[in-house]
Amino acid sequence: MKKLIAFLISLLFVASTFGIGTLMANRCGIVINEINTGEEDMVELYNYGPSQDMSNWRFYWQDQRGTSGNFRIPQGFVLGHNQFVILTEESGTNTATKLYFNSNIMWTEFESGGIAGALFDSTGKCIDYFRTEGSTYVPPPNSWSGPDMPYPVTNNVGYRNSDIDTDTGKDWSVGGTNTPLALNPGQTGQSSCNSKALPMAQILKILKANKDKE
Numbered sequence: 001m002k003k004l005i006a007f008l009i010s011l012l013f014v015a016s017t018f019g020i021g022t023l024m025a026n027r028c029g030i031v032i033n034e035i036n037t038g039e040e041d042m043v044e045l046y047n048y049g050p051s052q053d054m055s056n057w058r059f060y061w062q063d064q065r066g067t068s069g070n071f072r073i074p075q076g077f078v079l080g081h082n083q084f085v086i087l088t089e090e091s092g093t094n095t096a097t098k099l100y101f102n103s104n105i106m107w108t109e110f111e112s113g114g115i116a117g118a119l120f121d122s123t124g125k126c127i128d129y130f131r132t133e134g135s136t137y138v139p140p141p142n143s144w145s146g147p148d149m150p151y152p153v154t155n156n157v158g159y160r161n162s163d164i165d166t167d168t169g170k171d172w173s174v175g176g177t178n179t180p181l182a183l184n185p186g187q188t189g190q191s192s193c194n195s196k197a198l199p200m201a202q203i204l205k206i207l208k209a210n211k212d213k214e
């Protein structure tokens, strides 16, 4: 029993020092949650984590035809816990849930050859990203791996299909209808940071099982 506890403590130490902390970092915060490649092009962000000041964050978009652009989140914009915001190419007056950039995104359902997007914080750190089939964009920090999100983007709708973020296209589905400012099919909206609790729950279960044996 003592050996087991020592092993589990060391496992926890290793996980918290080297693995889980960084691995889970993106999943606890803001994600690119949904895209609309039709009229009008838009991006939905969702915040799994605590309230976040997004002043001077940047959303970068591009396509395989060689077009790209940047949206700068305005100074003072804060995205609350479990809140959505839409970034749109339209022009208008910004609200708490919709930011207008008056700058065309060139994404299309099937003529772009592939599309990609990435979200950067004010220090330039990449927070989240996605890539479709056909895209050769390598999102920093160069950690995206296949499979890619499907392309064409059926019905101009691409969306995260769960609360899990694996930094692959498996997290994304296409088709159906857009759900702006609402959870997507397959999402609970609860923090996938909670997956941190899974190893602990398992550890407690093991400890209890061993205790019961004693």
Ligand SMILES: [Ca+2]
Residues within 6 Å of the ligand: 036, 037, 038, 039, 040, 041, 105, 106, 107, 108, 109
């Ligand atoms: Ca479009």
Ligand SMILES: [Ca+2]
Residues within 6 Å of the ligand: 038, 040, 041, 089, 104, 105, 106, 107
């Ligand atoms: Ca457009």
Ligand SMILES: [Ca+2]
Residues within 6 Å of the ligand: 033, 034, 044, 178, 179, 180, 181, 182, 183, 184
């Ligand atoms: Ca949605």
